[in-house]
Amino acid sequence: MEAVIAVVALLFVLFVAAGAYVTVKAVGAAKRGVDRTITQARRTVEDHTLRAKSLAQLGPAGELAQLRLKLRTSMRATQDALHAGAAEDESLKESLGLFQRLSAHGHELDGEMRRLESEPDRATLTERLPGLRERTERIVASADSLRWAARDRARRFADDDLDSLSAQIDVEAGALRHWTTEEPPASATTPPPPWPEAPPAEAPTARQTWPDEPRRRTAEAPTQPAITPPDPRPAYPWQKKPRPESTT
Known part of the structure; x- marks a missing residue:
């Protein structure tokens, strides 16, 4: 039982500590937001005042207001550009260090x-x-140089990424149109096949050339009945007479 009470007490303490931590963080964030808003409002009012003085006042006072407005505008623009670029480009951290030193002079x-x-x-x-x-011009020139270098670097990265993306899209588009890269029909790219050779002449069976003409005529002549000599057949002296058959 005592162990359960100890665990519950510990959990309660942890919840209270976590709530206090969250409350402090929220109050700090709200305070920073209020301070940021007040600073921005004060800066806006001061910029409008300087702009009004630069237009309304003549002589050294008016020029002094113009110098302050020019300095503040350039430094603020450079600060925003470097902070925005440093979130994506680690190389700009060194530029931020240089700007902090320049900002002290500003x-x-x-x-x-x-x-x-x-x-x-x-x-x-x-x-x-x-x-x-002279001091204003030097600080503004340095700030502008850092700002434009950061912007050129970001634009260069964007151009390289766009070139790479375009190349990948071209490859993908070619793959999707795969049928346009097939070989064209043989009639358009290769000469027509030669005509097939004539088959070898078969050996003649019934009709031959002129040396066998008599045989051809004999073969082509219709069959005629054999000539039967008239009876009685003549007897020739050299023919032997048939022997009479012996009788018993």
């Missing part, structure tokens, strides 16, 4: 330009603007 530059937006000394802002523009 965040530092973006923070510096954000602080300069509230700078009251416009002369100082105008003086520092060429250096900010």
